[in-house]
Amino acid sequence: MAEETRNEDTEQTDLDEDIAMALVNHVINTPDDSGETDPRTKYPSEKFEPQTQDYPGWTEAMNPRPDHGEQSYVGHHRMMGMRTLITGGDSGIGRAVAIAYAREGADVAFTYLPEEEQDAEQTVQLIEDAGSRALALPGDLQDEEFCQEVIAQTVAEFDGLNVLVNNAGFQMATSEGIEDLTSEQFDRTFKTNVYALFWLTKAALPHMKPGAAIINTSSIQGYHPSPSLIDYAATKAAINSMTFSLAESLGPKGIRVNAVAPGPVWTPLQPPTQPAEKIERFGQDTPLGRAGQPAELAATYVLLATEESSYISGSVIGVTGGKHLA
Numbered sequence: 501m502a503e504e505t506r507n508e509d510t511e512q513t514d515l516d517e518d519i520a521m522a523l524v525n526h527v528i529n530t531p532d533d534s535g536e537t538d539p540r541t542k543y544p545s546e547k548f549e550p551q552t553q554d555y556p557g558w559t560e561a562m563n564p565r566p567d568h569g570e571q572s573y574v575g576h577h578r579m580m581g582m583r584t585l586i587t588g589g590d591s592g593i594g595r596a597v598a599i600a601y602a603r604e605g606a607d608v609a610f611t612y613l614p615e616e617e618q619d620a621e622q623t624v625q626l627i628e629d630a631g632s633r634a635l636a637l638p639g640d641l642q643d644e645e646f647c648q649e650v651i652a653q654t655v656a657e658f659d660g661l662n663v664l665v666n667n668a669g670f671q672m673a674t675s676e677g678i679e680d681l682t683s684e685q686f687d688r689t690f691k692t693n694v695y696a697l698f699w700l701t702k703a704a705l706p707h708m709k710p711g712a713a714i715i716n717t718s719s720i721q722g723y724h725p726s727p728s729l730i731d732y733a734a735t736k737a738a739i740n741s742m743t744f745s746l747a748e749s750l751g752p753k754g755i756r757v758n759a760v761a762p763g764p765v766w767t768p769l770q771p772p773t774q775p776a777e778k779i780e781r782f783g784q785d786t787p788l789g790r791a792g793q794p795a796e797l798a799a800t801y802v803l804l805a806t807e808e809s810s811y812i813s814g815s816v817i818g819v820t821g822g823k824h825l826a
Contacts, residue, residue: 710754
């Protein structure tokens with residue numbers, strides 16, 4: 501009974517913090533007389549508190565906590581009956597997409613690292629609170645057999661697969677560029693970001709029918725690589741290329757393939773993988789003057805999953821705060 505009480509207290513604290521974040525955003529996000537909101541001030545734009553975490557990072561340890569749309573995303577029944585799989589769906593952009601898909605009526609399976617169990621449990625609750633089925637799949641996407649098992653379990657549980665979101669990614673900044681980039685890190689980055697996309701897509705295709713969609717998470721790093729993220733940026737350029745070729749290959753089968761390229765977005769991936777001084781200024785070099793929040797990307801992933809984007813394939817959509825992809 502004591503353990504149950506502690507768990508309930510923790511869940512209530514998490515909910516209170518989510519509500520507090522939404523209230524902060526509401527206070528800052530004040531529409532003008534026309535009902536429009538200034539995107540520069542929709543979320544806090546001041547410097548972040550310098551902070552670090554051990555990899556892979558946890559949502560509740562971040563200050564401020566990211567907004568995944570817990571209190572703001574409203575569904576409109578655009579994905580009723582759809583079966584979806586999101587890699588890296590426990591937190592960050594993946595959680596925001598999971599919330600949006602569930603509130604649009606889709607069942608949601610997602611992968612996560614075993615160390616992210618706490619974040620995964622919260623995401624499961626958010627999906628189920630929306631009235632959808634949740635399937636949480638712990639494991640490491642560097643393992644081809646796990647990738648194949650993920651597809652098999654999702655199809656068995658949901659009796660099909662309509663949307664595959666290849667979202668999970670690994671990055672780790674290096675202080676000396678290529679000089680201190682190890683072969684082990686290079687291999688891990690490519691296996692997590694590129695090989696997993698290949699393995700998952702290949703395993704999913706036999707179960708995807710005309711009208712299905714594949715959505716890959718790219719990055720502005722695929723267009724404007726940072727010297728400290730050589731391996732990560734290279735994987736994102738590869739994802740762009742794979743998106744284009746897969747769209748051409750799968751279009752005749754009625755399957756659309758697109759990518760979303762985020763700019764600097766405030767997720768648990770950032771504090772464990774970047775120097776604290778970079779975190780302090782994170783996102784302030786964008787034209788909008790601030791980092792993005794995961795909730796601000798969810799609608800793009802919904803668009804690309806639904807019939808509203810039936811003639812969009814082979815595209816990379818930037819959600820970058822004004823930074824260009826060209």
